[in-house]
Amino acid sequence: MDDMDHFQEQQPEEEKRTDRKKDKKEKPVRKLGNDEISSLCLGLSMLLHAGVSVGDGLALLADEEPDGSYKDMLVQLANQVDDGYSLAYAFRECQRFPDYVCGLLDVGERAGRTEEALSALSRHYEDRARLDHQVRSALLYPAVLLVIMLAVIVVLLVQVLPVFNQVYSYLGGSLTGVAGGLLALGQALDAGMPVICVLLAAVAVFLGFFAALPNFREKVMGVWRSKMGDKGVSRKINTARVAQSLSMGLSSGLPLEEALALAASLLDSVPTAKQRCLDCQTRLENGDPLAKAMKESGVLPRAECRLLDLGMRSGTGDAAMEQIARRLSEDSEMALEELVGRVEPALVIITSILVGLILLSVMLPLMNIMTAIG
Numbered sequence: 001m002d003d004m005d006h007f008q009e010q011q012p013e014e015e016k017r018t019d020r021k022k023d024k025k026e027k028p029v030r031k032l033g034n035d036e037i038s039s040l041c042l043g044l045s046m047l048l049h050a051g052v053s054v055g056d057g058l059a060l061l062a063d064e065e066p067d068g069s070y071k072d073m074l075v076q077l078a079n080q081v082d083d084g085y086s087l088a089y090a091f092r093e094c095q096r097f098p099d100y101v102c103g104l105l106d107v108g109e110r111a112g113r114t115e116e117a118l119s120a121l122s123r124h125y126e127d128r129a130r131l132d133h134q135v136r137s138a139l140l141y142p143a144v145l146l147v148i149m150l151a152v153i154v155v156l157l158v159q160v161l162p163v164f165n166q167v168y169s170y171l172g173g174s175l176t177g178v179a180g181g182l183l184a185l186g187q188a189l190d191a192g193m194p195v196i197c198v199l200l201a202a203v204a205v206f207l208g209f210f211a212a213l214p215n216f217r218e219k220v221m222g223v224w225r226s227k228m229g230d231k232g233v234s235r236k237i238n239t240a241r242v243a244q245s246l247s248m249g250l251s252s253g254l255p256l257e258e259a260l261a262l263a264a265s266l267l268d269s270v271p272t273a274k275q276r277c278l279d280c281q282t283r284l285e286n287g288d289p290l291a292k293a294m295k296e297s298g299v300l301p302r303a304e305c306r307l308l309d310l311g312m313r314s315g316t317g318d319a320a321m322e323q324i325a326r327r328l329s330e331d332s333e334m335a336l337e338e339l340v341g342r343v344e345p346a347l348v349i350i351t352s353i354l355v356g357l358i359l360l361s362v363m364l365p366l367m368n369i370m371t372a373i374g
Helices: 003-019 034-049 056-064 069-082 089-094 097-108 114-170 179-190 195-213 214-228 233-251 256-266 271-283 290-297 303-313 317-373
Strands: none
Touching: 034 056, 034 069, 034 114, 056 069, 069 089, 089 097, 089 179, 097 233, 114 179, 114 195, 114 317, 179 195, 195 214, 233 256, 233 271, 233 317, 271 290, 271 317, 290 303, 303 317
16 A cells, blocks of 8 residues: 555544634634744754754754744644654644645655655745746836836826826917827826726725735735636746746655645636646556656656656656756746846837827927027
8 A cells, every 4th residue: 555545544533633723713823834834844843853853853843933924833733743643743733735735744754764855845936936926026026117107108198198288288289199189098097097096096005914914915916827827927936936846746746646635725816737747647657657747747847757757767857857857947947037138118109109209299399489480
C-alpha cells in the first residue's frame, strides 16, 4: 500500500477529531502569506536538521516571536504536536495554511521525510513570494503612469481648451473640427465632474479594500483567475508553478501521479490549469507514456516533457524536475518583464500622441488667425 492509500485511510479518523473540535462556528482567520509560510518551513527544517523535535522546534520559534497572533499560533501548534498529533494535522486544524502545505507535509511525515518536505515547501513559497512581488512591482509603475497621463489630458480638455476658445472668440473665430470636438468633450467632462468624482472615490475605496483586506483581495483575484488567469503570460506563470510543485513532490518521495494531484490542488483558483494536471494524471493512470501524457495534456512544454521522461527513466526524475522548474520560472519572469517592457512605451506613446493632438488642434487655428491678422 502506497503513501496516498495510507493517507486516504487515515482521513476519516482525523476528520472525526476535527468535527469534534468544530462544534461551534469559528470566526474566519487570516491566512499566512507566502513569506510567512516560507520562513516558518525554513526554520522548522533547519531545527529538524539540527536534531530538534518538531514540538520543541515550534516552541523555540514561538519564543523568538513578540506577543501576537503569530506567536499564539506557534504555541498552539507546539501543544498539538506534543499531544501526539502530526504536524500536518496541526497545520490543518490551525486553518491558516493552504491545503497544499498540509497535504505535502502529511505525505512527507508518513514517508519519514518531514525535513525534506519542509525544505521543499520553503523554497516553493519563497519563489511564489518573489514572483508575486515582481508582478505587483511590474503593474504598479504602468498604472501610476496611466493615471498621471489621463489626469494631464483631462486638465487640458477641461481647463486649457476653454481658455483658447475665449481667445479665439476675442479674435472673431472659434474652435472647429477636431479642436471643437475636443472642446465639446471637455465641456461634457466638466458637466459630469461630480459623477466622475464619485466614480473615482468608488475606485479609490475598492483599491483600498483590495490592498488592506487579504480575504477581499483573494476573492477578486479568484474571479479574475477563473476568467483570464490561464492566458498569455499568466499561463507561463501557472506552468512554472506546476513545475515547482512537481519538483517539490518528487523531491519528497511522491510518485508522479500523486505529485500531479498535489499540483492540481494548488491551482483550484485556475480551473483550466487544474484540469491540465488532472488530465495528465488520468492519462498516466491509463497507461500512457509519460512524455505523451504530459505533451497532450499541456502540463509542460514539449522539450521539458522529453527531459523529464529521460530523467525518470534514468532514476534522476527529481533532479530533472528541479532543473525544469528553475528554467520555466526564469522563462515566466522574462516573459513578464518583456510584457511590462512593451506596456510602458505603449502608454507613453499613446498618451503623448493624445496630448500632442490636443495641442496641435488648438495651436494651428491660432497660427492661422495670427497670420491673417499680420
